[in-house]
Amino acid sequence: MQRARPVWRTRNNLLEHFRWHGGKLGTLTVATYERSALATFRTGRRFTFTDLSSGEDRIGYFVRGTRKFLSLSPDEQYFVTHFRADDASYPKRLWRSTY
DSSP: OOOOOOEESOHHHHHHHHHHHHHHHTOOSHHHHHHHHHHHHHHSEEEEEEOTTTOOEEEEEEETTTTEEEEEOTTSOEEEEEEEOSSTTHHHHSTTOOO
């Protein structure tokens, strides 16, 4: 069964995250940043965690080899953030992580 494709809540949300994280991911355009998030969704290892800053449960995807991390809303309908983690142990350090 194919999963639904998540989206950013708003165009401004996408642009804001691209400005924050696009350079570190090596994505030069908003379109390549969005494609990177989708590729991480398709190929990353899925796990759950709780976001300490909001207290909200999240779904995470992580590609260990590239350290690409993706956070989604609990229903996996919306991207929350996408970035390259500083190290491969990042998902294990998240609160209540099942990684």
